[in-house]
Amino acid sequence: GQQLNQSPQSMFIQEGEDVSMNCTSSSIFNTWLWYKQDPGEGPVLLIALYKAGELTSNGRLTAQFGITRKDSFLNISASIPSDVGIYFCAGPLRGKLTFGQGTILTVHP
Amino acid sequence: DVKVTQSSRYLVKRTGEKVFLECVQDMDHENMFWYRQDPGLGLRLIYFSYDVKMKEKGDIPEGYSVSREKKERFSLILESASTNQTSMYLCASSSGVGQGASYEQYFGPGTRLTVT
Numbered sequence: 344g345q346q347l348n349q350s351p352q353s354m355f356i357q358e359g360e361d362v363s364m365n366c367t368s369s370s371i372f373n374t375w376l377w378y379k380q381d382p383g384e385g386p387v388l389l390i391a392l393y394k395a396g397e398l399t400s401n402g403r404l405t406a407q408f409g410i411t412r413k414d415s416f417l418n419i420s421a422s423i424p425s426d427v428g429i430y431f432c433a434g435p436l437r438g439k440l441t442f443g444q445g446t447i448l449t450v451h452p
Numbered sequence: 453d454v455k456v457t458q459s460s461r462y463l464v465k466r467t468g469e470k471v472f473l474e475c476v477q478d479m480d481h482e483n484m485f486w487y488r489q490d491p492g493l494g495l496r497l498i499y500f501s502y503d504v505k506m507k508e509k510g511d512i513p514e515g516y517s518v519s520r521e522k523k524e525r526f527s528l529i530l531e532s533a534s535t536n537q538t539s540m541y542l543c544a545s546s547s548g549v550g551q552g553a554s555y556e557q558y559f560g561p562g563t564r565l566t567v568t
Contacts, residue, residue: 376556439510
């Protein structure tokens, strides 16, 4: 069954708004990855986190590795239309990378 | 930059046909993966390979096989395509071996396969 739960499943926001999404697991992870998938393309790695409590930024994106090691958060500040896509969290489970179901982000100009 | 390419972006095949999906990476990565992506189900691992001529089953290997004759190339084979194999297929690669292997995977653009 699904080991990672992403929330929310979808978001409809106005350009300029900030976005928050999260990912929770029933297992402890030692790595969290965040990917973005543009429509019709493959996922692209945005941010990798390796330490509990770690906060890492990539432009307008900021991701955090939760202290409990069972969750992670991704924030996007001042959204723009090209932020549209599906955002996936991922983490290693039993030696393989496991993905969340994805958060579909729609940005209205 | 890592470059992962897939042989086709769109493919339409008939039920019962044998289908080959090709993936090539240019960063000398040891590890290669095949996933399928379906709405609401996220990415599911079909097969993966940590070395040439080596393959391991993922979570949903039934109806698929793979081939890795060269380090840079990983092929996914649908022995007899069925309509329930209509999906987006994604190839990925990553570096490192054993305990030093990286979980950072780099994906190709995907092949959208339709089986009629």
